[in-house]
Amino acid sequence: MNEIREPAYRLTDDEFRFICQYVYDIAGIVLNDSKREMVYRRLTRIVRERKLSSFSEYCQILKQNDERERPYFINAITTNLTSFFREKHHFDFLIDEELQRLIQKNQAQKRIRIWCSASSTGEEPYSIAISVCEALKSYLSSWDIKILATDIDSDVLAKAKAGIYDMHRIEDIPETYKSTYFKRGIGQNANQVKASSQLQNLITFKQLNLLHEWPMKGPFDLIFCRNVIIYFDKATQQDLFARYYELLSPGGLLFLGHSENLGPFQKYFENIGRTIFRKPIVKV
Ligand SMILES: C[S@@+](CC[C@H](N)C(=O)[O-])C[C@H]1O[C@@H](n2cnc3c(N)ncnc32)[C@H](O)[C@@H]1O
Structure with missing residues (x-):
């Protein structure tokens, strides 16, 4: 293996192996040698900020299982790539079909529960919220509709909660969505928009x-688990699918990312569209 060198820092094979094991143990994320440069880049920033003289010193801090350091490490190592209406076909399906179906299905309780389980900086849950507002305008005041958005990374969650985005992040969404769901000119910054309080x-x-x-009891009508299981190994994925299954209401949907699949767990779900899986009403 090639060691990566920079004037001040050197990441040895042992240190890299330790970091891979550490991130796997705490977040389930599998890193291989192809991620070595990425790991180096992301962690060098922390080593520098902490004014440490080497990766070895940083690994020592992690080895001591320093509770304070762990969140910084996780926030640095996670990949948070996302966008509004990413994989648009999922949102088209929500607006055109599924949300209306839930209105029929949940008529008695007048309740809809949605979980976005790797929400990153918020573009995904806000896209779900826009879809809900568009499809269920006339039900919003009389129905109990909630979206839970979770992520391991506290930095992206803070950004998601604030709901403030650079204008270019929403440039591809329809004009009516921009004017209805985003407020322009936040404070002094004309190039930023804020998600409306209706969405928030x-x-x-x-x-x-x-x-x-997971502290939530469910059941959820819809669970989004998109572009996160690709970072996990097969055993972790299968374990998660079983847990999502338990938390879904009968007839509930699980959405995966474009390159993800259920593997052997597919037999418990019905594949009803591109990476959209329904938990059958009757258990199989
Ligand atoms: C590539 S983003 C995907 C964001 C969004 N779901 C989408 O499809 O656009 C992956 C997200 O998964 C989160 N993540 C990684 N490991 C996690 C874990 N063990 N628990 C919860 N979230 C995790 C990361 O922090 C990151 O924000």
């Missing part, structure tokens, strides 16, 4: 490591 009131943001126990 629908969403609760909470920190949650998917590997840990």
Whole structure:
């Protein structure tokens, strides 16, 4: 293996291996040698900020299982790439079909519960909230509709909660969505927009490591688990699918990312669209 060198820092094979194991143990994220440069880049920033002289010193801090350091490490190591209406076909399906179906299905309780389980900086839960507002305008005041948005990374959650985005982040969404759901010119900054309070009131943001126990009892009508399981190994994925299954209401939907699949767990779900899976009403 090639060691990466920079004048001040050197990441040895042993240190890299330790970091891979550490991130796997606490977040389930699998890193391989192809991620070495990325790890180096992201952690060098922390080593510098902490005014440490080497990666070795930083690894020592992690080895001491320093509770204060762990969140900084996690926030640095996670990949948070996301966008509004990413994989648009999921939102088209929500607006055109699924949300209306839930209105019929949940008529008795007048309640809809949605979980966005790796929400990153918030673009995904806000896109879900916009879809809800568009499809269920006339039900919003009389129905109890809530979206739970969770992520392991406290930095992205803070950004998501604030709901403030650079204008270019929403440039591809329809004009009517921009004018209805985003306020322009936040404070002095004309290039930023803020998600409307209507959207923000629908969403609760909470920190949650998917590997840990989930405090929510469910059931959820819709669960979004998109572009996160790709970072996990097969065993972790199958374990998570079983847990999502338990938390879904009968007939509830699980949405995965474009390159993700259920693997052997597919037999418990019905594949009803591109990376959209329904938990059958009758258990199979
Ligand atoms: C690439 S982003 C995907 C964001 C969004 N779901 C989407 O599809 O656009 C992956 C997110 O998963 C989160 N993540 C990684 N490991 C996690 C874990 N063990 N528990 C909860 N979230 C995790 C990361 O912090 C990151 O924000």
